[in-house]
Protein backbone atom coordinates (compact mmCIF):
# COMPACT_ATOMS: atom_id res chain seq x y z
CA UNK A 1 0.00 0.00 0.00
CA UNK A 2 1.29 3.48 -0.85
CA UNK A 3 2.46 5.53 2.15
CA UNK A 4 0.15 8.46 2.99
CA UNK A 5 1.38 11.65 1.38
CA UNK A 6 1.73 14.91 3.24
CA UNK A 7 -0.77 17.39 1.82
CA UNK A 8 0.50 19.76 -0.85
CA UNK A 9 -0.26 23.14 0.70
CA UNK A 10 -1.93 25.51 -1.78
CA UNK A 11 -2.46 29.28 -1.63
CA UNK A 12 0.76 30.03 0.23
CA UNK A 13 2.60 31.18 -2.89
CA UNK A 14 2.58 34.44 -4.77
CA UNK A 15 1.46 34.61 -8.39
CA UNK A 16 5.05 35.37 -9.40
CA UNK A 17 6.26 32.17 -7.71
CA UNK A 18 3.58 30.15 -9.50
CA UNK A 19 4.40 31.67 -12.91
CA UNK A 20 8.14 31.20 -12.37
CA UNK A 21 7.54 27.59 -11.32
CA UNK A 22 5.45 26.89 -14.41
CA UNK A 23 8.06 28.53 -16.65
CA UNK A 24 10.94 26.57 -15.11
CA UNK A 25 10.84 23.59 -17.52
CA UNK A 26 10.71 25.95 -20.53
CA UNK A 27 13.81 27.77 -19.30
CA UNK A 28 15.52 24.38 -19.00
CA UNK A 29 14.45 23.50 -22.57
CA UNK A 30 15.65 26.86 -23.93
CA UNK A 31 18.97 26.47 -22.13
CA UNK A 32 19.41 23.06 -23.70
CA UNK A 33 18.54 24.47 -27.16
CA UNK A 34 21.22 27.13 -26.69
CA UNK A 35 23.78 24.28 -26.70
CA UNK A 36 22.79 23.18 -30.20
CA UNK A 37 25.16 25.52 -32.09
CA UNK A 38 28.17 24.57 -29.94
CA UNK A 39 27.33 20.90 -30.51
CA UNK A 40 26.70 21.16 -34.25
CA UNK A 41 29.54 23.50 -35.30
CA UNK A 42 32.48 21.34 -34.15
CA UNK A 43 30.86 18.33 -35.85
CA UNK A 44 30.49 20.30 -39.08
CA UNK A 45 34.10 21.51 -38.86
CA UNK A 46 35.33 17.95 -38.24
CA UNK A 47 33.11 16.59 -41.03
CA UNK A 48 31.49 14.17 -38.55
CA UNK A 49 28.34 13.74 -40.63
CA UNK A 50 27.72 10.24 -39.27
CA UNK A 51 27.11 11.77 -35.82
CA UNK A 52 25.29 14.82 -37.19
CA UNK A 53 22.82 12.76 -39.17
CA UNK A 54 22.18 10.10 -36.55
CA UNK A 55 19.84 11.08 -33.68
CA UNK A 56 21.04 8.22 -31.38
CA UNK A 57 24.63 9.50 -31.80
CA UNK A 58 23.86 13.22 -31.78
CA UNK A 59 21.43 13.38 -28.85
CA UNK A 60 23.84 12.02 -26.17
CA UNK A 61 26.55 14.42 -27.36
CA UNK A 62 24.16 17.40 -27.20
CA UNK A 63 22.94 16.28 -23.77
CA UNK A 64 26.54 15.92 -22.49
CA UNK A 65 27.32 19.51 -23.56
CA UNK A 66 24.16 20.82 -21.95
CA UNK A 67 24.59 18.78 -18.75
CA UNK A 68 28.19 19.99 -18.29
CA UNK A 69 26.57 23.31 -17.29
CA UNK A 70 23.05 22.30 -16.17
CA UNK A 71 24.34 19.35 -14.09
CA UNK A 72 26.34 21.45 -11.59
CA UNK A 73 23.38 23.86 -11.29
CA UNK A 74 20.95 21.06 -10.58
CA UNK A 75 23.49 19.58 -8.15
CA UNK A 76 23.44 22.83 -6.16
CA UNK A 77 19.68 22.60 -5.64
CA UNK A 78 19.62 18.83 -5.11
CA UNK A 79 22.63 18.52 -2.79
CA UNK A 80 20.78 19.32 0.47
CA UNK A 81 18.63 16.27 -0.27
CA UNK A 82 21.17 13.91 -1.86
CA UNK A 83 23.81 14.16 0.90
CA UNK A 84 21.43 13.02 3.70
CA UNK A 85 19.95 10.43 1.35
CA UNK A 86 23.29 8.70 0.80
CA UNK A 87 23.87 8.82 4.57
CA UNK A 88 20.51 7.07 5.19
CA UNK A 89 19.16 10.18 6.95
CA UNK A 90 15.77 10.58 5.25
CA UNK A 91 12.36 9.93 6.78
CA UNK A 92 9.03 10.64 5.02
CA UNK A 93 10.75 12.83 2.45
CA UNK A 94 12.60 14.95 5.02
CA UNK A 95 16.31 14.85 5.97
CA UNK A 96 16.75 13.96 9.65
CA UNK A 97 19.68 13.93 12.07
CA UNK A 98 22.21 11.06 12.08
CA UNK A 99 20.79 9.84 15.42
CA UNK A 100 17.35 9.51 13.86
CA UNK A 101 18.53 7.91 10.57
CA UNK A 102 16.13 5.08 9.62
CA UNK A 103 18.74 3.32 7.41
CA UNK A 104 22.48 2.89 7.22
CA UNK A 105 24.30 4.98 4.63
CA UNK A 106 25.48 3.67 1.28
CA UNK A 107 28.08 0.92 1.67
CA UNK A 108 29.57 -2.34 0.36
CA UNK A 109 29.17 -3.00 -3.35
CA UNK A 110 27.33 0.00 -4.84
CA UNK A 111 25.70 0.38 -8.24
CA UNK A 112 25.17 3.96 -9.41
CA UNK A 113 22.69 4.15 -12.28
CA UNK A 114 23.47 6.82 -14.91
CA UNK A 115 26.18 8.79 -13.07
CA UNK A 116 26.50 11.16 -16.05
CA UNK A 117 29.51 13.42 -15.68
CA UNK A 118 30.00 12.32 -12.07
CA UNK A 119 28.02 14.98 -10.27
CA UNK A 120 27.67 12.81 -7.13
CA UNK A 121 30.94 10.89 -7.22
CA UNK A 122 32.61 13.04 -4.55
CA UNK A 123 29.93 11.87 -2.10
CA UNK A 124 31.40 8.35 -2.30
CA UNK A 125 34.93 9.50 -1.36
CA UNK A 126 36.73 8.43 1.84
CA UNK A 127 36.00 11.87 3.30
CA UNK A 128 32.33 10.89 3.60
CA UNK A 129 33.28 7.84 5.72
CA UNK A 130 30.89 5.52 3.90
CA UNK A 131 32.06 1.87 4.05
CA UNK A 132 32.13 1.39 0.26
CA UNK A 133 34.15 -1.47 -1.24
CA UNK A 134 33.32 -1.16 -4.97
CA UNK A 135 31.17 1.05 -7.19
CA UNK A 136 29.76 0.23 -10.61
CA UNK A 137 28.77 3.36 -12.56
CA UNK A 138 26.39 2.20 -15.31
CA UNK A 139 26.70 4.93 -17.90
CA UNK A 140 26.03 4.33 -21.63
CA UNK A 141 26.81 7.89 -22.82
CA UNK A 142 30.50 7.79 -23.83
CA UNK A 143 30.53 11.60 -24.20
CA UNK A 144 30.33 11.97 -20.41
CA UNK A 145 33.00 9.36 -19.61
CA UNK A 146 35.94 11.82 -19.67
CA UNK A 147 34.42 14.18 -17.04
CA UNK A 148 33.17 11.14 -15.08
CA UNK A 149 36.72 9.71 -15.06
CA UNK A 150 38.06 13.09 -13.91
CA UNK A 151 35.50 13.23 -11.06
CA UNK A 152 36.47 9.67 -10.01
CA UNK A 153 40.17 10.60 -9.95
CA UNK A 154 39.49 13.86 -8.07
CA UNK A 155 37.56 11.89 -5.42
CA UNK A 156 40.48 9.44 -5.08
CA UNK A 157 38.23 6.59 -6.20
CA UNK A 158 40.14 5.27 -9.23
CA UNK A 159 40.71 1.89 -7.54
CA UNK A 160 37.10 1.57 -6.39
CA UNK A 161 34.87 3.15 -9.04
CA UNK A 162 34.41 1.12 -12.24
CA UNK A 163 32.64 2.72 -15.21
CA UNK A 164 30.43 0.17 -16.96
CA UNK A 165 29.84 1.64 -20.45
CA UNK A 166 26.42 0.07 -20.95
CA UNK A 167 22.76 0.92 -20.59
CA UNK A 168 21.16 -0.92 -17.69
CA UNK A 169 19.07 -2.85 -20.25
CA UNK A 170 22.31 -4.62 -21.27
CA UNK A 171 23.67 -5.09 -17.77
CA UNK A 172 22.38 -8.51 -16.85
CA UNK A 173 23.15 -10.10 -20.22
CA UNK A 174 26.68 -8.61 -20.10
CA UNK A 175 27.48 -10.62 -16.97
CA UNK A 176 29.31 -7.56 -15.53
CA UNK A 177 27.10 -7.50 -12.41
CA UNK A 178 25.66 -10.74 -11.06
CA UNK A 179 22.18 -11.06 -9.60
CA UNK A 180 22.16 -10.81 -5.78
CA UNK A 181 25.64 -9.25 -5.67
CA UNK A 182 24.94 -5.57 -4.95
CA UNK A 183 24.51 -4.02 -1.49
CA UNK A 184 23.22 -0.63 -2.56
CA UNK A 185 21.78 1.01 -5.68
CA UNK A 186 21.92 4.78 -6.08
CA UNK A 187 19.68 6.49 -8.62
CA UNK A 188 19.54 10.26 -8.89
CA UNK A 189 17.75 11.82 -11.89
CA UNK A 190 18.22 8.83 -14.17
CA UNK A 191 15.20 6.45 -14.00
CA UNK A 192 13.45 9.10 -16.13
CA UNK A 193 15.89 8.36 -18.97
CA UNK A 194 16.21 4.57 -19.03
CA UNK A 195 14.27 2.49 -21.57
CA UNK A 196 11.55 0.05 -20.53
CA UNK A 197 11.49 1.07 -16.83
CA UNK A 198 9.36 -1.84 -15.54
CA UNK A 199 11.67 -4.47 -17.00
CA UNK A 200 14.95 -2.70 -16.21
CA UNK A 201 14.04 -1.62 -12.68
CA UNK A 202 13.03 -5.23 -11.97
CA UNK A 203 16.40 -6.39 -13.35
CA UNK A 204 18.18 -3.94 -11.04
CA UNK A 205 16.07 -5.18 -8.12
CA UNK A 206 17.37 -8.70 -8.82
CA UNK A 207 20.96 -7.40 -8.62
CA UNK A 208 20.37 -6.37 -4.99
CA UNK A 209 21.26 -8.79 -2.19
CA UNK A 210 18.49 -9.60 0.31
CA UNK A 211 18.56 -6.66 2.72
CA UNK A 212 20.12 -4.48 0.01
CA UNK A 213 19.00 -0.85 -0.25
CA UNK A 214 17.99 1.44 -3.14
CA UNK A 215 18.59 5.16 -2.57
CA UNK A 216 16.25 7.20 -4.77
CA UNK A 217 15.90 10.84 -5.75
CA UNK A 218 13.94 11.04 -9.00
CA UNK A 219 11.46 13.34 -10.65
CA UNK A 220 8.13 11.73 -11.53
CA UNK A 221 4.67 12.36 -12.99
CA UNK A 222 2.61 14.93 -11.11
CA UNK A 223 0.80 13.59 -8.05
CA UNK A 224 -3.03 13.41 -8.03
CA UNK A 225 -2.99 16.04 -5.22
CA UNK A 226 -1.54 18.55 -7.71
CA UNK A 227 -4.76 18.44 -9.74
CA UNK A 228 -5.68 17.57 -13.32
CA UNK A 229 -4.54 20.98 -14.58
CA UNK A 230 -0.94 20.25 -13.58
CA UNK A 231 -1.21 16.74 -15.03
CA UNK A 232 -2.31 18.26 -18.32
CA UNK A 233 0.40 20.91 -18.17
CA UNK A 234 3.10 18.29 -17.51
CA UNK A 235 1.79 16.19 -20.41
CA UNK A 236 2.06 19.28 -22.65
CA UNK A 237 5.65 20.06 -21.56
CA UNK A 238 6.49 16.41 -22.10
CA UNK A 239 5.67 16.72 -25.82
CA UNK A 240 8.90 18.66 -26.22
CA UNK A 241 11.00 17.97 -23.12
CA UNK A 242 12.33 14.45 -23.92
CA UNK A 243 13.60 15.55 -27.35
CA UNK A 244 15.60 18.42 -25.83
CA UNK A 245 16.70 16.85 -22.52
CA UNK A 246 18.46 13.66 -23.56
CA UNK A 247 15.38 11.43 -23.72
CA UNK A 248 14.25 12.26 -20.16
CA UNK A 249 10.53 11.50 -19.61
CA UNK A 250 8.47 13.63 -17.21
CA UNK A 251 5.46 11.37 -16.78
CA UNK A 252 6.85 8.21 -15.22
CA UNK A 253 5.23 6.68 -12.15
CA UNK A 254 8.61 5.56 -10.86
CA UNK A 255 7.39 4.96 -7.31
CA UNK A 256 4.86 2.40 -8.56
CA UNK A 257 7.48 0.76 -10.79
CA UNK A 258 9.94 0.51 -7.90
CA UNK A 259 7.30 -0.90 -5.55
CA UNK A 260 6.27 -3.48 -8.14
CA UNK A 261 9.86 -4.53 -8.97
CA UNK A 262 9.70 -7.15 -6.19
CA UNK A 263 8.97 -7.55 -2.48
CA UNK A 264 10.55 -4.89 -0.21
CA UNK A 265 10.91 -5.26 3.57
CA UNK A 266 10.81 -1.47 4.01
CA UNK A 267 9.71 1.36 1.72
CA UNK A 268 10.64 4.80 2.99
CA UNK A 269 9.76 6.85 -0.10
CA UNK A 270 7.83 10.14 -0.21
CA UNK A 271 7.52 13.40 -2.01
CA UNK A 272 9.46 16.10 -0.14
CA UNK A 273 6.62 17.96 1.61
CA UNK A 274 8.00 21.41 0.70
CA UNK A 275 7.30 20.88 -3.00
CA UNK A 276 4.51 23.20 -4.18
CA UNK A 277 1.49 22.13 -6.26
CA UNK A 278 2.81 23.96 -9.36
CA UNK A 279 6.05 21.93 -9.50
CA UNK A 280 6.22 20.42 -13.01
CA UNK A 281 8.97 18.05 -11.86
CA UNK A 282 7.82 16.72 -8.48
CA UNK A 283 10.13 14.20 -6.83
CA UNK A 284 10.16 10.94 -4.95
CA UNK A 285 12.83 10.72 -2.31
CA UNK A 286 13.96 8.00 0.07
CA UNK A 287 15.23 4.46 0.52
CA UNK A 288 13.75 1.04 -0.26
CA UNK A 289 15.10 -2.03 1.51
CA UNK A 290 14.86 -5.47 -0.11
Ligand SMILES: C[S@@+](CC[C@H](N)C(=O)[O-])C[C@H]1O[C@@H](n2cnc3c(N)ncnc32)[C@H](O)[C@@H]1O
Nearest residue numbers: 114115116119138141167168188189190193194
Ligand atom coordinates in the same frame (compact mmCIF):
# COMPACT_ATOMS: atom_id res chain seq x y z
C1 LIG B 1 19.74 13.63 -16.23
S1 LIG B 1 21.19 12.69 -16.37
C2 LIG B 1 21.64 12.57 -14.67
C3 LIG B 1 23.08 12.26 -14.44
C4 LIG B 1 23.49 12.17 -12.98
N1 LIG B 1 22.80 11.08 -12.29
C5 LIG B 1 23.26 13.49 -12.29
O1 LIG B 1 22.46 13.56 -11.35
O2 LIG B 1 23.93 14.45 -12.67
C6 LIG B 1 20.57 11.05 -16.76
C7 LIG B 1 21.68 10.04 -16.96
O3 LIG B 1 21.10 8.76 -17.22
C8 LIG B 1 21.91 8.14 -18.21
N2 LIG B 1 21.18 7.09 -18.93
C9 LIG B 1 20.41 7.22 -20.03
N3 LIG B 1 19.99 6.02 -20.45
C10 LIG B 1 20.51 5.11 -19.59
C11 LIG B 1 20.46 3.70 -19.52
N4 LIG B 1 19.79 3.00 -20.42
N5 LIG B 1 21.14 3.07 -18.53
C12 LIG B 1 21.84 3.79 -17.62
N6 LIG B 1 21.92 5.15 -17.64
C13 LIG B 1 21.27 5.79 -18.62
C14 LIG B 1 22.25 9.29 -19.14
O4 LIG B 1 23.34 8.98 -19.99
C15 LIG B 1 22.56 10.39 -18.14
O5 LIG B 1 23.91 10.39 -17.76
